[in-house]
């Protein structure tokens with residue numbers, strides 16, 4: 001447990017600043033623990049990654065910048081922010097803002113399926129996050145409900161994409177590991193193109209299609225119980241199943257987005273940019289809500305034009321004219 005050897009193996013600088021407590025998440029490369037900043041008692045998440053299954057042996061490092069620096073360089077309201085970073089010879093410790101709502105995976109599971117308006121709000125934020133990554137030359141390659149975190153337990157909340165740097169670091173090793181793991185969210189070209197450098201931005205669009213499918217219906221589009229073909233076969237053929245009872249209340253526009261993302265040929269697949277222009281997302285109320293979640297300071301930064309007949313403004317006018325402030 002934490003109080004025994006683990007605690008002692010933590011960097012002292014980390015221990016000086018934070019108290020690490022229970023495990024709140026686990027991933028391929030390590031675990032996430034709930035932490036408290038000693039000086040402020042602020043709750044944070046500390047992601048512990050042991051290097052041995054993180055290092056892609058042999059492959060040349062991509063460029064001078066380490067992926068962790070990329071993690072620290074990117075800045076978008078729907079991308080998890082790194083607060084602090086430590087390392088020992090066998091582990092990385094990444095201090096992250098705590099996402100109180102936990103993984104999207106658990107939210108969808110507990111609610112069976114999300115209502116369409118909530119799914120649209122979350123999907124729009126994912127599109128913005130992935131569009132930002134793509135514009136910064138980062139392909140996530142591993143988008144799945146476990147990597148989408150919710151900022152609160154409210155339906156209307158900010159979402160953040162996480163783990164986007166790891167897939168870049170695990171580039172070659174990930175392909176091997178990915179081909180061993182459950183392929184449910186993987187795009188067909190991951191199987192057909194041998195090298196990871198072969199596939200482009202379109203893989204993230206496919207995974208977003210699977211994510212939207214899961215949010216709207218509560219189940220995965222490719223599953224061994226749906227066909228005698230393996231999940232891998234179903235993916236390569238783009239053979240997904242929309243169970244009527246689960247999709248009855250979903251709008252045709254939402255289904256259209258899913259169908260245009262789950263296209264096998266990456267050159268024919270709708271891109272993230274095109275998805276952001278799809279009619280289903282031209283929903284002013286959702287866009288307004290998303291904007292206020294993503295850019296909260298945006299609200300007071302632009303002073304609302306006070307209507308001319310506002311009594312408050314008038315009284316303030318009186319005060320200032322008498323010189324009172």
Ligand SMILES: COc1ccc(CNC(=O)c2ccc3nccnc3c2)cc1
Nearest residue numbers: 024025032045096097098099100101102
């Ligand atoms: C007060 O203690 C808690 C409150 C809420 C939760 C739910 N959150 C989580 O379970 C969780 C999991 C992984 C994460 N990875 C990075 C950042 N934040 C994360 C949050 C977990 C603990």
